[in-house]
Amino acid sequence: MSTDKPEDLPSEEELGQMSRDELVKLGSKLDGVELVEYPDPWPVKGTRAEKRAERQVAFWFALSGIAGLAFVVAFIWWPARYVAPDQDGYLMYSLYTPVIGVTLGVAILGIGIGVLNYTRKFVPHEIAVQQRHDGGSSEIDKATILANLADAGNRSTIARRPMIKRSLAFGGGVLGLALTAVPLGGLLRNPHAQSDNKDGLLHTPWQHTKKDEKVFLRRVTGDNDELSLVRPEDLDGGAMETVFPYREGDTHEDWVKMLKRGDSPVMLIRLRPHDAARVIKHEGQEDFNYGDYYAYTKICSHVGCPTSLFESRSNRILCPCHQSQFDALQYAKPVFGPATRKLAQLPIAVDEETGYFISTGDFIEPIGPAYWERKS
Numbered sequence: 599m600s601t602d603k604p605e606d607l608p609s610e611e612e613l614g615q616m617s618r619d620e621l622v623k624l625g626s627k628l629d630g631v632e633l634v635e636y637p638d639p640w641p642v643k644g645t646r647a648e649k650r651a652e653r654q655v656a657f658w659f660a661l662s663g664i665a666g667l668a669f670v671v672a673f674i675w676w677p678a679r680y681v682a683p684d685q686d687g688y689l690m691y692s693l694y695t696p697v698i699g700v701t702l703g704v705a706i707l708g709i710g711i712g713v714l715n716y717t718r719k720f721v722p723h724e725i726a727v728q729q730r731h732d733g734g735s736s737e738i739d740k741a742t743i744l745a746n747l748a749d750a751g752n753r754s755t756i757a758r759r760p761m762i763k764r765s766l767a768f769g770g771g772v773l774g775l776a777l778t779a780v781p782l783g784g785l786l787r788n789p790h791a792q793s794d795n796k797d798g799l800l801h802t803p804w805q806h807t808k809k810d811e812k813v814f815l816r817r818v819t820g821d822n823d824e825l826s827l828v829r830p831e832d833l834d835g836g837a838m839e840t841v842f843p844y845r846e847g848d849t850h851e852d853w854v855k856m857l858k859r860g861d862s863p864v865m866l867i868r869l870r871p872h873d874a875a876r877v878i879k880h881e882g883q884e885d886f887n888y889g890d891y892y893a894y895t896k897i898c899s900h901v902g903c904p905t906s907l908f909e910s911r912s913n914r915i916l917c918p919c920h921q922s923q924f925d926a927l928q929y930a931k932p933v934f935g936p937a938t939r940k941l942a943q944l945p946i947a948v949d950e951e952t953g954y955f956i957s958t959g960d961f962i963e964p965i966g967p968a969y970w971e972r973k974s
C-alpha cells in the first residue's frame with residue numbers, strides 16, 4: 599500500500615458500496631498509479647471495422663478448433679502401422695507424422711494468434727505509471743485489483759461478443775481435447791488386441807511355435823526379397839549386427855510383417871576374445887550365448903527406444919533417446935542413465951546342419967519397458 603494517509607481510506611462498509619469504476623480509481627490512487635491514457639478501443643460501437651476485427655479473431659479460434667479436431671481424428675484413426683515402401687498404403691503411413699504434427703501445430707498457432715489479435719484489438723491499451731511498494735497486499739489492494747481485472751474484462755467487451763466467445767470455446771475446448779488425447783490414447787487401446795496370443799507382451803516372434811522349429815537370425819539388406827542369414831564367421835570381434843527372426847518357408851509378406859513388429863529386432867554382438875573372457879553371465883542364462891556371440895533385444899528397457907549403438911571399446915550398448923548405457927560384458931545390465939532393467943537376452947546357437955545362427959527359444963523375460971502386468 600503506498601498511501602501515507604491511512605485516515606483517508608474508506609471503511610470496509612464504504613468499500614462494499616463502491617462501484618467498480620470507483621474501486622478502479624481508488625486502486626490507482628492508492629497504488630500511486632497515474633492513468634496517462636485509458637482509451638476505449640472502439641468508442642463507436644458496431645462499426646464495420648469492429649465487426650471485421652471480431653471476425654478475424656473468431657476465424658483463428660475456429661481454425662484452431664478444426665485443426666484440433668483433425669488432430670484427434672488423425673491421431674486415433676490414421677493408419678500409423680509400418681508399411682514397407684514397396685507396399686500399398688505406404689504413402690498414407692508416411693504421412694502420419696506430418697499430419698499429426700501440422701494439425702496440432704495449427705491448433706496451437708490458431709489459439710495463439712487469436713488471443714494475440716483479441717488483445718491487440720479489443721483490450722484497452724492504457725498507459726499507466728505506478729510506484730513500487732514493499733510488503734504484502736492489504737484487503738483494499740486485493741479488492742481494488744479484482745475490480746481492475748473485472749474492469750479490464752468488461753472494457754475488452756468480451757461479454758457482448760458471442761462469436762468470439764463461442765469460437766474461443768470451440769478452439770480452446772478442442773485443443774484441450776487434442777492434448778488430452780495424446781496421453782489417454784495409449785491407455786484406451788488394448789495392448790493385447792493385435793497379439794497372436796493372450797500373453798502377447800510376454801512373447802515375441804522368436805517364440806517357437808512347434809517342436810524342433812528352427813528360427814534363424816536374418817539380417818536386413820534393404821531388399822526384402824533377398825534372404826541373408828547370419829553365420830559366426832560373418833562378424834569380426836567387436837562387431838554388432840541387427841537381426842530379425844526367420845523361419846523356413848517364410849514368404850515376402852511374412853518378412854515384411856516381421857519387420858513391422860517392434861518386439862522382433864535383436865542385436866547380435868561378437869565380443870573380442872579378451873573381452874569375452876571377462877563376461878559375467880546372468881543366473882539361469884549361462885548357456886544363452888554362443889561362444890563370443892551374445893544376442894540382446896534392441897528394445898530399451900527404459901521407454902522402448904531402439905538401443906542401436908554398440909561401442910566396442912567400452913563394450914557398452916547405448917540408447918540414444920535418454921542416454922542409458924548397458925554393459926555387454928554383464929548380461930546388458932544398465933550402468934548409466936534412466937533405464938533400471940537389463941536388456942533381455944535371446945538364447946542362440948548355431949544350426950549344425952546349415953551353420954547359421956538360430957535362436958533356441960524366446961526371451962525368458964518381457965522385453966522393453968514396464969507395463970502394468972509385468973512382474974519383473
Ligand code: FES
Nearest residue numbers: 898900901917920
Ligand atoms: Fe532408452 Fe530412454 S528409451 S534411455
